[in-house]
Amino acid sequence: xxxxxxxxxxxxxxxxxxxxxxxxxxxxxxxxxxxxxxxxxxxxxxxxxxxxxxxxxxxxxxxxxxxxxxxxxxxxxxxxxxxxxxxxxxxxxxxxxxxxxxxxxxxxxxxxxxxxxxxxxxxxxxxxxxxxxxxxxxxxxxxxxxxxxxxxxxxxxxxxxxxxxxxxxxxxxxxxxxxxxxxxxxxxxxxxxxxxxxxxxxxxxxxxxxxxxxxxxxxxxxxxxxxxxxxxxxxxxxxxx
Numbered sequence: 001x002x003x004x005x006x007x008x009x010x011x012x013x014x015x016x017x018x019x020x021x022x023x024x025x026x027x028x029x030x031x032x033x034x035x036x037x038x039x040x041x042x043x044x045x046x047x048x049x050x051x052x053x054x055x056x057x058x059x060x061x062x063x064x065x066x067x068x069x070x071x072x073x074x075x076x077x078x079x080x081x082x083x084x085x086x087x088x089x090x091x092x093x094x095x096x097x098x099x100x101x102x103x104x105x106x107x108x109x110x111x112x113x114x115x116x117x118x119x120x121x122x123x124x125x126x127x128x129x130x131x132x133x134x135x136x137x138x139x140x141x142x143x144x145x146x147x148x149x150x151x152x153x154x155x156x157x158x159x160x161x162x163x164x165x166x167x168x169x170x171x172x173x174x175x176x177x178x179x180x181x182x183x184x185x186x187x188x189x190x191x192x193x194x195x196x197x198x199x200x201x202x203x204x205x206x207x208x209x210x211x212x213x214x215x216x217x218x219x220x221x222x223x224x225x226x227x228x229x230x231x232x233x234x235x236x237x238x239x240x241x
Contacts, residue, residue, distance in 0.1 A: 031225040035132045036065045054106025071101040096184045113138040168229045177204045182221045182230045
């Protein structure tokens with residue numbers, strides 16, 4: 001618990017909504033993550049976030065997130081600002097899809113491109129919540145190289161893809177639900193997208209939690225990122241503030 005408490009510097013009743021075991025997991029720094037409260041203050045900042053943004057926890061905690069992250073969309077428009085659209089969506093209880101964000105690189109280099117997944121953790125009152133931001137750096141050089149690569153002269157022979165070194169113990173449908181959860185969608189939204197009943201989606205989530213031996217959706221998403229089961233390219237890239 002001491003490791004988590006060392007990252008927490010902003011006493012607030014909203015903080016009680018977060019699971020200490022989960023924060024201990026995220027405190028390891030993989031995946032990079034930070035959290036903000038409903039007043040836009042940074043209340044959690046792990047070692048991964050410190051590496052991505054070039055700021056130590058003591059430099060980020062307690063400050064407004066828009067002052068720390070300074071993110072822009074892929075066209076250079078500022079997304080991180082006071083009362084941003086993302087905060088408005090969270091206050092309205094709307095699902096927040098994954099999006100791409102450009103942030104200043106440590107040392108003044110070219111801006112880094114990140115994929116951001118936001119999970120809303122309810123607080124003790126409807127107007128209180130915590131937004132956990134899980135970030136994944138995007139390899140821009142690899143993306144450009146892929147876009148410029150010539151198309152193959154012939155189509156490769158069809159065949160099954162090699163299985164990953166450590167395949168998740170989930171069914172294909174459970175993996176689809178996991179992808180949507182990682183993109184920040186709620187059960188109702190997943191049901192609509194997949195053409196399933198809400199009860200079926202809940203069952204898939206419950207079964208996945210049991211199979212992965214975790215206790216919350218956020219723990220499941222963090223584990224999926226760490227194991228490589230959820231890839232940046234597989235998530236929707238919707239630029240929202």
